[in-house]
Amino acid sequence: MIHSSHGQSSNGQSSDGGSSLNQMRRYDPAAISRYYRLRPWRAVWRTVSIIWQFTGFLLGLKFDDWTGRAKANKYSRAAQLRHILTRLGPTYIKVGQALSTRPDLVRKDFLDELTKLQDQLPPFPTPIAFAIVEQELDRTIEEIYAEISPQPIAAASLGQVYRARLQTGQEVAVKVQRPNLLPTLTLDLYLMRWASRWLAPLLPLNLGHNLSLIVDEFGTKLFEEIDYLNEGRNAEKFAANFAEDPTVKVPSIYWRFSSQHVLTLEWINGFKLTDMQKIRESNLDRDELIEIGVTSGLRQLLEYGFFHADPHPGNLFATPDGKMAFIDFGMMDQLSQEMKETLVDAVVHLINKDYAEVANDFVKLGFLTPDTDIQPIVPALEAVLGNALGQNVRDFNFKTVTDQFASLMYEYPFRLPAQFALIIRSLVTQEGLALSLNPDFRIVDVAYPYVARRLLTGESPALRRRLLEVLFRDGKFQWERLENLIAIARSSDNDFDLLPTAQLGLQYLLSDEGHYLRQQLILALIENDRLHTEEVQRLWNLIKDDIKPARLFNVAIGALTGLSAAGATSLLPSVAALINPPSHQSNSAS
Known part of the structure; x- marks a missing residue:
């Protein structure tokens, strides 16, 4: 997902960066820098504007403290900050959106105002929006939609959304991008990159070592976010990852009615995760919603490596049937x-x-x-x-x-x-x-029960090896750790089934790859010349409810089915060792 375009303009600009920034398709800091170095008055004017607005706000806070009016003016100051961020445009609105999700960092009066930045921003005029739709899709509004809301139902930092119905009857959301975004975005990124160069030495040690790279990462993501075709592809990739997960909902994309600046997608009936009244009215369990959100986030990072980088409440909805709907896929990233x-x-x-x-x-x-x-x-x-x-x-x-x-x-x-x-x-x-x-x-x-289940049900050799790292320490089997993993895996999942895990484990144990584990288990069972019956008994008490004779037989058959003749032969020395355990002296000698 990261595009490297340093040193080469990807938008066909001339070497002096003189053509319109509106032609730029990918973030190119070198081209942006060339453009604004030839137009320093724009950078100076923007810098003065930013400093002026924040200085006035900070002086206002100080004046309230000096005059004892901080409590009386706190709501008006919060609204003032929201208006400043709104006036400064999409880059600063995104900063406000990030802060709006931190009730532990931001005062409630400021939090309430910043939350409005998620989808309650001033819209741009509907005639302009409809003109963009018609130009992008090359047909009239009436030809595309049987009906469409006369005003946007939500306005965000980069675009606004209309509710509509296609001529074929499907209910859709129509996302229309704000006009002329690039001049503002590129100027802010240019100034951020410039500021990062002189801020870096002021920060401790390596904290600012790659501040410019972080700005570049942010710039790359912003450019990807304003390409709605890219967002549509992201949505379909995300949907494919969670296709088997009934708790996650992703809207379908209507490609016939989408372009770089217009995105038509399935309408999702839902409400914000922060709308506690709607959650109560729908009889939804808020802790279950949290679990869906955190588990889906962990799966994005640890299983798929393709994750949603902007999961604020304006992008996440709860549906009346208890699902979590992701509706904005502009800012995504891919891990190797x-x-x-x-x-x-x-x-x-x-x-x-x-x-x-x-x-x-x-x-x-x-x-x-x-x-x-x-x-x-x-x-x-x-x-x-x-x-x-x-x-x-x-x-x-x-x-x-x-x-x-x-x-x-x-x-x-x-x-x-x-x-x-x-x-x-x-x-x-x-x-x-x-x-x-x-x-x-x-x-x-x-998170911890999720990781425990992932390790116990590891479907790949790499995950099974990591489970061994957890269960063995200094060459000794950690009985208590295995008990804890099983107990924790069950703690948030009453339906956690140990038998599929046991079958995978047995297959691994009987395979050539499991030779080391067989040896370690035998040594663990007979450590110090005694059979560890207490540990075995504790484990049995933990898992006995899962062990039904018929199911256990099926698990054993399933494990043995994948065992080769060579694998069976390799088991004989281990079985012999278990029947005739080595003496303490021989263990020491080895």
């Missing part, structure tokens, strides 16, 4: 397979409290450079992450970690990889949304 696996590794190492490996994971993810000496960093990670997790993993929340982790930026050479700015924004936004539904929410209440 290597990055997905490293994220799972980091979770496993965090569960194991193996902070040296966590430090190595940070190197692989780009938070630390490969030449960084991680030895002094390991104790610091243990202090921060150990305190965040506490004695109980359920005490964890994402904001706790980010707040404590920020202190490490001042002491150690951590830096923020550009792509992780979007991941962190997505995670913070989702947690903020969950907090607005339930202030007592902790993300690990859902």
